[in-house]
Amino acid sequence: MSSLLAPPAGMRDLLPPESEARAALASRLTARFASWGYQLVTTPPFERAEVIERGLDGLDRRDLFRFVDPESGESALLRPDITPQIARVVATQLAGRPAPYRLCYRGSVVRRRRFRARTQRLLAQVGVEHLGAPGTDGDLEVIKLAAGALEAAGLPEFRVVVSLVGPTRSALRRLEGEARAEAEEALSRKDRAGLEAALRAAKAPTAVRRTLLGAVGLYGEPGPTLRAARRVFDGDEAKAALRSVGAIVRELDGLDLSVDLGEVRGQAYYTGASFSLLARGPGEAIASGGRYDGLLRRFGSDLPATGFALDLGNLERALDAAGAAIDRGPQAKLLVIGARRDRIDVARKIRASGHVAAVLDGGVRAALDYGRAWGYDAVVCAGAKVTRVRDGATRSARARDWDGVARWARGGSGSR
Numbered sequence: 001m002s003s004l005l006a007p008p009a010g011m012r013d014l015l016p017p018e019s020e021a022r023a024a025l026a027s028r029l030t031a032r033f034a035s036w037g038y039q040l041v042t043t044p045p046f047e048r049a050e051v052i053e054r055g056l057d058g059l060d061r062r063d064l065f066r067f068v069d070p071e072s073g074e075s076a077l078l079r080p081d082i083t084p085q086i087a088r089v090v091a092t093q094l095a096g097r098p099a100p101y102r103l104c105y106r107g108s109v110v111r112r113r114r115f116r117a118r119t120q121r122l123l124a125q126v127g128v129e130h131l132g133a134p135g136t137d138g139d140l141e142v143i144k145l146a147a148g149a150l151e152a153a154g155l156p157e158f159r160v161v162v163s164l165v166g167p168t169r170s171a172l173r174r175l176e177g178e179a180r181a182e183a184e185e186a187l188s189r190k191d192r193a194g195l196e197a198a199l200r201a202a203k204a205p206t207a208v209r210r211t212l213l214g215a216v217g218l219y220g221e222p223g224p225t226l227r228a229a230r231r232v233f234d235g236d237e238a239k240a241a242l243r244s245v246g247a248i249v250r251e252l253d254g255l256d257l258s259v260d261l262g263e264v265r266g267q268a269y270y271t272g273a274s275f276s277l278l279a280r281g282p283g284e285a286i287a288s289g290g291r292y293d294g295l296l297r298r299f300g301s302d303l304p305a306t307g308f309a310l311d312l313g314n315l316e317r318a319l320d321a322a323g324a325a326i327d328r329g330p331q332a333k334l335l336v337i338g339a340r341r342d343r344i345d346v347a348r349k350i351r352a353s354g355h356v357a358a359v360l361d362g363g364v365r366a367a368l369d370y371g372r373a374w375g376y377d378a379v380v381c382a383g384a385k386v387t388r389v390r391d392g393a394t395r396s397a398r399a400r401d402w403d404g405v406a407r408w409a410r411g412g413s414g415s416r
Contacts, residue, residue, distance in 0.1 A: 011122040017375030021326040022124065022312055025153060026106050028327070029126045029310065032152045036145055038104035038128050043085040045108065049075040054298050055084025056269060063112045078110040083269075083295070083307065086129045091299035099132025099303060127289070129307035131296065136247050138306045139273050139291060143248070146277055146287050146308045147255055153315060154324045158279040158286065159256045162222070163263045164245050165270050167233040171211040172264065175202050183212060187262050192216050218261035222249040225259040245273050269295050275308070281321030282314035332406035333375065335360050337367050338382030346382040353402035368392070378409035 007013055014022060030040060049066060065078040079085060082105050090101055106126045128145060130138050143160065150158050168187070172180050179202030186194035195216050199209050214232030218225055226246050233242065249257060263276075274290025289308025296303040319326060333356040336343040343359045350357035358376075360367050364387055367379040371389040379387045386397045386405055395408060 020375070021328065022316065024328045025315065025326050026124075026126055026312060028152060028329075029149050030104055030106055032149050033104040033126070033128050033145065036102070036141075038102045038130075038145075041086060041089060041103045041105050043079075043082060043089065043105065043107065045079060046076050047079050047085055047088075049077045051088050052077045052079060052081070052084055055087055055295060056081060065110055080109050080111045082107055082109060082125065082127065082309070083129065083292070086131075086307075087296050087299045087301075087305075090131055090303070091296060091301035095301060100138070101129070101131040101303075103131070104128045124312040125309045126312065127307060127309035129305060131305040131307075132303045133306070134293075134304040136244055136251075136273075138304070139244075139248055140251050142289060142306050142308055143252065143275055146275070146289065146310065149310060150277060150279075150286065150315070153319065154327055155279060155286075155315070155318055156322055156324060157256070158277050158318070159258060160252065161258050161260050161263075161276045161278060162245060162249055162252075163260050163274045163276070163290070164241055164272070165264050165274060166241055166272070167211065167235075167238040168215045168262055169264055171208045171215070174208050175199075175204060179204075184264055187212065187216055187264060190216060190219070190262070215262040218259075219263075220258060222246075222257060222259045225261065229261050241272065248273055272306075277310075279318040279322070281318040282311075284314060286311060286314045286318055330403075330406065330410075331355050332377045332409045334358075334386075334405070334409065335367050335371050335376050335379045336382055337362060337364065337379060338384070342382035346380060349400065350380070350402050353406075355402060355406050378405070380405070 034040070046067075046069075048069075052064070064080060067076055068074070069076045086103055086105065090103075094101065104127065107124075109123050109125060111121050111123060128142060130142050133141075143162075147158075147160060172184060175183055179198060182198040183195055183202070186192075186198055192213065195212060199212065204212075211232060214228075218229050218232065226242060226249075229242055230239065233239070245259065249259065269292045270290040271293045272291030275288065276285040277287040279286055287308050287310040289306065291304070291306040293304045296305055316326070331354060334350055336347045336350065336357055336359050338346070347357035347359050357380075360370060364379055364381060368387065368389055370376070371379055376389055378389055380397055381387070382397075384397060385394050386409065387394050388409055390411075395405075397405060
């Protein structure tokens with residue numbers, strides 16, 4: 001295909017039925033958020049550069065897509081993160097409402113990978129922000145909601161990893177430029193030898209060496225890891241933060257859970273407990289989030305806050321690896337053939353039952369080929385029988401029980 005006719009590098013088109021499956025998945029997740037009281041906010045795909053830069057620490061400008069807004073002449077960015085936009089909305093348009101704020105969103109962000117090849121990526125996300133609730137109750141709510149969202153999506157197995165970046169990041173801040181980046185990379189790989197080399201080259205102070213070399217091994221089961229951390233991290237603030245993490249993990253019984261206190265990648269604005277949800281398939285986190293109490297202050301609204309973003313593409317890959325199809329819900333997609341007047345009448349009745357119906361001219365064989373190409377569940381020969389697209393099984397359609405036909409067409413049971 002000509003490069004002119006292909007989507008931009010690092011991005012792709014979603015065709016039917018994949019696009020429909022993603023829309024169904026996003027709707028299922030946001031419905032789960034709504035059931036916990038989170039209300040939907042929609043923000044624009046680009047934002048004034050000042051908002052994004054104020055909201056995100058440690059930005060590498062090479063990772064941002066910047067342009068000049070032709071209407072205002074202001075510098076603007078394609079958003080790499082939706083959270084600063086939510087902070088702007090809360091601090092301005094929602095400022096008069098009482099806390100806590102429970103908000104959710106769905107949308108896309110554009111980022112570049114920070115590796116040798118800086119390729120852009122368009123990421124589809126859903127997420128929640130819980131603003132105005134200090135302490136572990138807010139942390140627990142968003143972690144349990146994130147885990148419940150994966151369960152609602154049909155993912156059978158995943159792991160919750162709880163982190164605490166503050167003490168480790170404080171030690172990293174005492175290193176300069178390139179030395180800090182090398183130490184951070186070694187920490188992320190759990191590479192003790194590489195970390196030792198980076199610290200020697202940086203001539204790091206003894207206290208920094210002790211903290212970072214201790215942190216590189218602080219991952220695994222919650223109990224032993226937290227006990228080891230109390231021997232590594234000094235100071236009242238670090239001890240209080242560890243107690244907070246301990247209180248959180250004690251309330252997460254029943255989840256596959258671990259703790260990682262040496263993880264600092266991608267966590268620039270977190271001020272307390274953070275977390276990631278991992279599963280086989282995507283090779284990176286499906287969802288990640290945490291507490292970011294300082295962010296709203298930059299927008300003139302000093303509220304504690306926590307939340308998470310869920311990557312729909314990574315969730316799809318995890319579902320695929322687990323052999324779990326994305327549930328489109330009870331709605332079936334049916335093709336109706338037969339005499340013109342009959343097929344139009346039957347299609348109308350199917351739609352009135354809440355299912356999808358498209359009419360098609362021709363016979364069953366051609367309709368089955370069409371249905372396979374376009375993701376339909378069954379072919380309805382008006383007034384006669386239904387043929388399932390995936391396996392050619394047939395049943396009567398005379399009963400006009402379109403909900404039963406839909407269940408059967410989707411693979412469940414239905415009256416014959």
